[in-house]
Amino acid sequence: MTPGPLLSTPPLPDFGPGVRPATLEQVPEAAGLLVPHDGEPVADVRGRPDRWAQLTLVANAVRREVPTLAWGMGAALVGRVLGAGIRQGGQGAGTGQAEAGLAREWAEVPRGAQVETWWGEVPLLWRAGSVTAWAGVALPGPLRDAFLASLAGAQPRRPGSPLEAVGGEAALRAMLADFYARARADALLGPVFAAHVSDWNTHLDRVTAFWVTMLGGGATWRGNLNHVHAGLGLRGAHLTRWLELFGEAARVHLPPAAAALLVSRAGAMGARLGQRATRNGPHAGRVP
Ligand code: HEM
Numbered sequence: 001m002t003p004g005p006l007l008s009t010p011p012l013p014d015f016g017p018g019v020r021p022a023t024l025e026q027v028p029e030a031a032g033l034l035v036p037h038d039g040e041p042v043a044d045v046r047g048r049p050d051r052w053a054q055l056t057l058v059a060n061a062v063r064r065e066v067p068t069l070a071w072g073m074g075a076a077l078v079g080r081v082l083g084a085g086i087r088q089g090g091q092g093a094g095t096g097q098a099e100a101g102l103a104r105e106w107a108e109v110p111r112g113a114q115v116e117t118w119w120g121e122v123p124l125l126w127r128a129g130s131v132t133a134w135a136g137v138a139l140p141g142p143l144r145d146a147f148l149a150s151l152a153g154a155q156p157r158r159p160g161s162p163l164e165a166v167g168g169e170a171a172l173r174a175m176l177a178d179f180y181a182r183a184r185a186d187a188l189l190g191p192v193f194a195a196h197v198s199d200w201n202t203h204l205d206r207v208t209a210f211w212v213t214m215l216g217g218g219a220t221w222r223g224n225l226n227h228v229h230a231g232l233g234l235r236g237a238h239l240t241r242w243l244e245l246f247g248e249a250a251r252v253h254l255p256p257a258a259a260a261l262l263v264s265r266a267g268a269m270g271a272r273l274g275q276r277a278t279r280n281g282p283h284a285g286r287v288p
Contacts, residue, residue, distance in 0.1 A: 004029035006151065009054055009074065011038060015144070024057050032151045033061045037072020037137045042105045043086040055081060065130040069147040072103040075133035079107020082128055101136040161216035166258040169217065173208045175262075179249035180204065188241050192232055214265060229273060239270050
């Protein structure tokens with residue numbers, strides 16, 4: 001998969017031909033986001049829908065951990081997104097602010113940020129998660145170069161986790177809801193579920209968390225699949241039917257490659273559940 005574009009809010013800096021105007025739709029695919037100094041207000045954005053749109057866009061990028069480089073008023077904007085107080089220039093550090101080329105407004109240290117350089121009371125260079133912020137209006141060349149180099153180095157983060165490949169948690173949940181609707185209506189599987197699941201919302205939460213975890217989206221599910229299925233009286237036929245219906249739902253809801261990925265993962269897990277069944281001697285064919 002090719003790395004996504006390097007996006008920028010206006011004015012687009014002269015970083016080469018690869019930089020594109022940022023839109024909210026492109027944020028999930030972006031390799032990085034630039035938020036340059038634009039001289040526009042940050043603390044008071046009343047009557048400025050354009051500014052609100054930028055705050056939304058930046059918040060989206062930060063939430064998705066898109067590497068972000070911001071400077072000048074852009075740094076203040078990102079600071080605001082991270083919940084920091086915004087201070088007006090001229091306070092405290094006096095003439096030194098002009099000397100450092102500070103923007104008219106600057107952000108206090110956002111929670112969890114590390115300040116690398118102070119200018120008097122002003123956090124001049126700080127980092128928070130995927131954000132690098134420089135409170136001066138002119139971005140130092142080495143900072144720009146380091147950021148661009150880190151993007152090149154970070155490209156292995158694409159194609160991303162298998163979870164991204166299947167379209168994220170929302171896509172997964174919709175597909176699973178359909179799968180369990182099919183399973184409940186099925187003559188062989190339906191009675192097993194009816195006997196053991198009463199709260200379907202909770203079940204859907206748990207199986208969604210399970211698949212999010214299996215697909216590399218974080219350890220949100222903890223449990224033991226064998227223990228969960230022990231005592232349900234499952235036979236090989238249950239497993240076969242389960243996998244059939246799972247494949248049907250996956251193919252309806254997901255692009256072919258994503259469906260194939262999910263079905264192969266389920267098949268591998270089903271085989272492990274099945275192995276336990278065959279080890280069971282007289283109960284062969286039953287999942288314990
Ligand atoms: C690859 C095959 C399978 C996978 C990956 C799978 C996955 C899961 C997961 C993740 C849960 C929820 C675990 C939790 O609550 O934390 C679950 C529960 C359950 N599964 Fe499966 N399952 C498989 C096969 C089957 C089959 C063949 C049946 C037969 C009908 C079945 C019936 C159930 C039932 C009834 C529960 C609810 C148990 C309870 O809450 O008491 N599963 N399964």
